[in-house]
Amino acid sequence: MSELLLTIDTTTPVGSVAVTGGETLLGEVLLNLRSTHTDRLLLTVRQLLTDLNLDISAIEGFGVVLGPGSFTGVRVGVATVKGLALATGKPVAGVSTLRTLALQAPFARSPVCALLDARKKEVYAGLFTWEGGRPLPLGGEAVLAPEALLDSLEGEVLFVGDGSLAYRTLIVRMLGARAHFLPWPLNLPRASCAAMLVLDELRQGRTVPLEALKPTYIRASEAEILWDRRRQDGLFEG
Template identity: 25%
Template sequence: MPYILNIETATKNCSIAIAKNGETILCKEMAEEGYSHAEKLHVFIKEAIDNLQMSFKDLSAIAVSQGPGSYTGLRIGVSAAKGLCFALDIPLIAVDTLEVLASQVKVANGIIIPMIDARRMEVYSAVFDSNLNKIREVQAEIIDEKSFSEIDSTIYFIGDCASKCKTVLTKENFIFLEDKIYPSANEMSALSFEKFKNGDTVDVAYFEPYYLKDFMITTSKK
């Protein structure tokens, strides 16, 4: 009966969940403009452990959202996860942030596109089918009226950039689920458990978050 602590700090949502056999048994989170992750994260973890009357030694692994997302948020989450793994001598599991976000959507058919706000009209996005199989890898892209126009299926957009994107993404098959804003550790539970069962872990010493830095390089227009 493995217990896994899931940590999600890639966006404005500071979120942790403790899961047993892949099911969340307690989730604590707070989303606010000030990015209070440094102050809240360890408090949430300690409160969750205490509320469940557990010990840190009961944990079998730590899972962390690997990005893309906020540079500072990712650093805080990964640093906390690494510290706990070192102290407890347990494995570290990395989970795709956009897959965590996409996991909030349950549809019978169509396409799911989770998006995380980057800057201006830029987003971090990936494309999933209705079974949450990734059919296009993570990209940083500028959204305009031509984005995703080649897809005829119903597209469900989720994330924290609906207000800016729906002004240009106006095709009839585009649906914005505006109540699905931030990734949450609650949806990490099933994903991290599958990785745990498969022995899919990362090196605690060398793991780094996925910043998509290469995509941030631009060249001047001639």
């Protein structure tokens, strides 16, 4: 098996698609655009495969970044991978956005805090430590106010992700010299990093049945919040 994989990340406005063969990156497209992923994702997949002289039938497995992130973006990525896997009958694995981001700080000596701007003055956050060549979670992933996150952190921390850019002034004010940051290009999530984690999952047989492949939102959607508020206010019965 050549372990030819196609991995998709649409969890943030930075959409990316990567094709890997085992532990070799064959090609990657990364676009930081404000157009929706629906408009360009399949075109990007098709163009990358064409440039590599590959047909979709040659792909032996699919990977997708499940979230957290943009609700619409996460859904687009998961739905696209489900469709491709259903059409080809190939296995699928899903990975975390935050752990994927942590991979961009290899062999960090201090804990890595992966941060995504969750809007509404909150961040999606996950804390990781490097062990065995991979970032391992030091706890669960959460959505919370950045001040609450920073209050909970001890010692030196390396920040990665667009949340570290959006809240850099606050981070430096609260943590001072304990805060460290990656160069700005490394804060963009990349499908090639996700592909490393996807390859690990598939090699260990941790595939996901298509009916069980679901986005990881962490925070309830606006529709769910509105529904719950109306239910609590007695506007709905049952």
